[in-house]
Amino acid sequence: VASVALDRLVGADRAGLFLDFDGTLSEIVRIPSEARPLPDVPELLDLLDRRFAVVAVVSGRSAVELVDWLGPGVEIWGVHGAERNVDGRVVLSDHAARYAELMSRVRDEATEAVAMLDLPGVVIEDKRVMVGLHFRAAEDPDEAKRALEELAARLSSKYGLTRAGGRLAFELRPPIEFSKRRVVLDRARGAHLQAAAFVGDDRVDIPAFDALDELEAGGVTTVRIAVNSTEAPPELLERADVVVPGPAGVVKLLRSLLEMV
Ligand SMILES: [Mg+2]
Numbered sequence: 001v002a003s004v005a006l007d008r009l010v011g012a013d014r015a016g017l018f019l020d021f022d023g024t025l026s027e028i029v030r031i032p033s034e035a036r037p038l039p040d041v042p043e044l045l046d047l048l049d050r051r052f053a054v055v056a057v058v059s060g061r062s063a064v065e066l067v068d069w070l071g072p073g074v075e076i077w078g079v080h081g082a083e084r085n086v087d088g089r090v091v092l093s094d095h096a097a098r099y100a101e102l103m104s105r106v107r108d109e110a111t112e113a114v115a116m117l118d119l120p121g122v123v124i125e126d127k128r129v130m131v132g133l134h135f136r137a138a139e140d141p142d143e144a145k146r147a148l149e150e151l152a153a154r155l156s157s158k159y160g161l162t163r164a165g166g167r168l169a170f171e172l173r174p175p176i177e178f179s180k181r182r183v184v185l186d187r188a189r190g191a192h193l194q195a196a197a198f199v200g201d202d203r204v205d206i207p208a209f210d211a212l213d214e215l216e217a218g219g220v221t222t223v224r225i226a227v228n229s230t231e232a233p234p235e236l237l238e239r240a241d242v243v244v245p246g247p248a249g250v251v252k253l254l255r256s257l258l259e260m261v
Pocket of ligand 1 (some may be wrong): 021022023202
């Protein structure tokens with residue numbers, strides 16, 4: 001993949017490469033726990049990390065899985081920046097850690113409420129600093145959805161939380177921004193990057209492109225790389241400087257980056 005945009009990235013003194021995981025470094029799979037990086041990905045990330053100031057994977061997934069699959073040496077931001085990898089150990093990121101106690105209280109209260117409501121099949125997911133209320137597997141999903149929506153509304157107003165989701169589950173989050181935008185901005189500024197690139201395939205990657213716009217306004221050289229698939233959102237493709245075909249195209253791009261540096 002030859003491109004002026006990539007030349008500018010590689011030519012910068014302090015360059016950062018940020019990558020999504022699912023659909024970017026791994027093929028999309030039906031069962032999320034069965035995703036794996038393409039075979040050469042861990043090695044390529046390791047090699048690139050020696051030449052770039054920052055190489056980081058930023059995902060909505062739990063960081064534990066990603067550490068397992070990519071190795072302890074890769075910089076990983078999980079749950080949209082709530083978790084990070086420190087030498088193979090997953091810890092809450094600084095801004096998430098401040099809410100750990102509150103969210104554990106919310107989780108206990110949600111668990112108690114669900115037990116009282118008697119909703120068989122409802123699952124409360126512990127995402128450490130977030131709480132998932134899953135109604136998809138409930139015996140009566142419609143009834144469960146209604147009850148959990150009410151519960152989510154009550155808890156979020158009581159504790160000042162943010163609510164997300166709605167299709168398969170509701171999610172309660174602390175009232176701070178967890179997004180790829182926040183991770184890219186903070187990390188790029190913290191590392192004084194002069195150039196930054198993001199590679200992603202999905203709607204949740206658009207905020208990372210927003211981060212690059214903000215960095216560019218501050219004089220940083222930026223490259224937006226979109227992974228094309230049948231489900232790629234048009235906005236992501238339109239805003240991309242470089243479009244690559246599927247995760248295999250990303251691997252090819254990583255290889256050419258290595259040859260360029
Ligand atoms: Mg993705």
